[in-house]
Amino acid sequence: MGHPGFDLRLWLAELRRLGELEEVSGADLEYEIGAITDLNAKNRGRALLFDRIPGYEHGGSVLSCSLSRPARVASALGLPEGLDVHELVERLRGLPSRWQAAAPGFRPRVVETGPVRNQVLSGSQIDLRAYPAPLWHENDGARYLGTGGTVITRDPETQDVNYGTYRVSVRDERSLGVFIEPINHGGIHLGKYHERGERAPIAASFGHGPLVHLASSMPLPYGVDELSVAGAIAGTPVDVIEGEVTGLPIPAASELAIEGWVEPGDEDWEGPFGEFTGYFAGGRERRPVIRVERVYSRGNPIIYGSLPGKPPFDHSFWRAALESSLLLDELRALVPDVSAAWKYETGSANFFNVVSIKQRYAGHAQQVGAAAALIAGGVSMGRYVVVVDDDIDVTNIDEVIWAISTRTDPAHSIQIIRDTPTNPLDPMLADPSGPWVSSRAIINACRPYHRLSDFAPVVEVSDDLARRVRDRWGARLGWTK
Ligand SMILES: Cc1cc2nc3c(=O)[nH]c(=O)nc-3n(C[C@H](O)[C@H](O)[C@H](O)COP(=O)(O)O)c2cc1C
Numbered sequence: 514m515g516h517p518g519f520d521l522r523l524w525l526a527e528l529r530r531l532g533e534l535e536e537v538s539g540a541d542l543e544y545e546i547g548a549i550t551d552l553n554a555k556n557r558g559r560a561l562l563f564d565r566i567p568g569y570e571h572g573g574s575v576l577s578c579s580l581s582r583p584a585r586v587a588s589a590l591g592l593p594e595g596l597d598v599h600e601l602v603e604r605l606r607g608l609p610s611r612w613q614a615a616a617p618g619f620r621p622r623v624v625e626t627g628p629v630r631n632q633v634l635s636g637s638q639i640d641l642r643a644y645p646a647p648l649w650h651e652n653d654g655a656r657y658l659g660t661g662g663t664v665i666t667r668d669p670e671t672q673d674v675n676y677g678t679y680r681v682s683v684r685d686e687r688s689l690g691v692f693i694e695p696i697n698h699g700g701i702h703l704g705k706y707h708e709r710g711e712r713a714p715i716a717a718s719f720g721h722g723p724l725v726h727l728a729s730s731m732p733l734p735y736g737v738d739e740l741s742v743a744g745a746i747a748g749t750p751v752d753v754i755e756g757e758v759t760g761l762p763i764p765a766a767s768e769l770a771i772e773g774w775v776e777p778g779d780e781d782w783e784g785p786f787g788e789f790t791g792y793f794a795g796g797r798e799r800r801p802v803i804r805v806e807r808v809y810s811r812g813n814p815i816i817y818g819s820l821p822g823k824p825p826f827d828h829s830f831w832r833a834a835l836e837s838s839l840l841l842d843e844l845r846a847l848v849p850d851v852s853a854a855w856k857y858e859t860g861s862a863n864f865f866n867v868v869s870i871k872q873r874y875a876g877h878a879q880q881v882g883a884a885a886a887l888i889a890g891g892v893s894m895g896r897y898v899v900v901v902d903d904d905i906d907v908t909n910i911d912e913v914i915w916a917i918s919t920r921t922d923p924a925h926s927i928q929i930i931r932d933t934p935t936n937p938l939d940p941m942l943a944d945p946s947g948p949w950v951s952s953r954a955i956i957n958a959c960r961p962y963h964r965l966s967d968f969a970p971v972v973e974v975s976d977d978l979a980r981r982v983r984d985r986w987g988a989r990l991g992w993t994k
Contacts, residue, residue, distance in 0.1 A: 518724030518747040520766040538565040547649035550577040573645040577818040580831040589723035610842035619744030627765025634808040650787035655682035661819030663729035665716040666702035676729035676739040689803040690783040694936040707777040714759035720768025769814035773805040791823030794940035832862035855907035864896040867907040882955035916958040
């Protein structure tokens with residue numbers, strides 16, 4: 514018996530029961546599935562399962578918007594039904610560090626076979642164009658089979674395995690293009706093989722349960738096996754088969770998987786692709802080519818799509834909610850008295866991050882801001898970190914703007930860190946071929962530490978008076994808060 518976190522079909526049955534899944538028949542692979550996905554994400558709609566795709570009537574469907582509402586994120590993580598956004602965020606606090614601590618006890622379990630081995634193709638039997646890979650956005654340069662897929666690589670020195678969500682395009686019958694940000698672990702693995710003059714083994718799964726997707730998309734420390742984290746979330750290990758060609762562990766319940774090699778120097782033009790920044794930045798560059806030697810499929814595979822764009826998009830909600838918890842956990846491990854952290858969805862869950870603290874010593878706010886700008890949860894493509902006192906609700910942009918407006922002196926409160934890593938998708942880079950660096954601004958919007966005791970008091974109704982007034986007048990005056 515499988516687990517819905519790893520087996521997409523079991524999870525989709527769960528979403529149907531919750532009324533969270535919409536089946537869409539007959540939408541076109543060329544732009545229509547992409548446009549429906551984008552508009553549906555902006556409407557915070559149900560998950561979409563596209564079937565009977567013209568040209569693919571006999572097999573293959575595409576899933577999108579799978580995790581764009583709290584109910585579906587809660588279902589994927591095994592949290593209670595009926596949580597609203599705030600309750601979900603509360604429940605997530607502290608969980609990422611607990612999952613990571615528990616992960617070594619849930620290493621993937623190697624099994625002889627599984628649904629992914631229903632069809633195994635090799636050599637000339639392989640035609641990657643047979644699977645529904647949408648042309649998602651109107652200016653995309655190729656069909657992308659991998660948007661919510663996971664790419665599996667290995668460190669040649671430690672043998673540690675990595676699962677990373679990286680976009681994968683279809684080039685021809687037997688080759689794929691892949692884009693990996695320079696700081697992401699799969700790219701480091703490929704580079705290590707190539708430095709030795711060796712070809713790099715690689716595998717990918719294009720459809721799997723939501724925990725495989727979530728874990729492989731989270732910025733976890735180098736060396737952490739994401740499938741162990743998926744197992745820790747589920748409380749049971751993920752079953753994997755060993756690839757016949759590379760030996761890489763492939764989720765046994767995967768809908769569609771491939772394995773093959775990236776030869777040193779084997780690169781070709783990849784992109785453009787509409788990305789999570791809201792731009793087609795990154796352009797068309799020479800990037801690694803995967804030569805595919807095996808395809809494994811359940812038959813009629815469901816492709817796990819996850820479409821980026823201008824926020825809000827398919828996965829911007831869960832990234833903001835879950836990665837905020839991850840950032841909070843990371844910060845708490847480094848510095849004391851961090852109260853809350855929030856990565857704004859409108860900042861593509863990357864560019865604009867707010868952290869609140871209870872100030873304990875001079876320099877505390879600056880220390881937290883620098884840490885938040887540079888640790889894994891903030892480094893990939895950060896831009897602004899705002900540090901506020903803990904009377905500010907980090908999720909409320911109005912309160913954050915009020916703090917910036919009233920508790921900063923721009924000449925002193927904004928610090929710049931130069932030459933920090935960014936990635937080729939950054940629309941502010943003049944040249945996507947590099948160097949991939951930019952700066953970070955840390956806005957210290959806390960009351961100055963040495964004036965904490967005599968800083969001007971805030972004009973507001975006290976909690977006690979507010980409660981009494983609300984009880985007496987709120988309903989009559991039609992107040993909602
Ligand atoms: C839907 C989705 C698509 C993504 N696409 C890419 C991509 O094309 N390339 C990339 O390097 N990172 C991409 N990411 C981000 C990485 O998955 C993320 O940084 C992850 O932490 C990488 O794992 P790693 O640290 O093990 O390399 C994507 C994330 C999501 C959620």
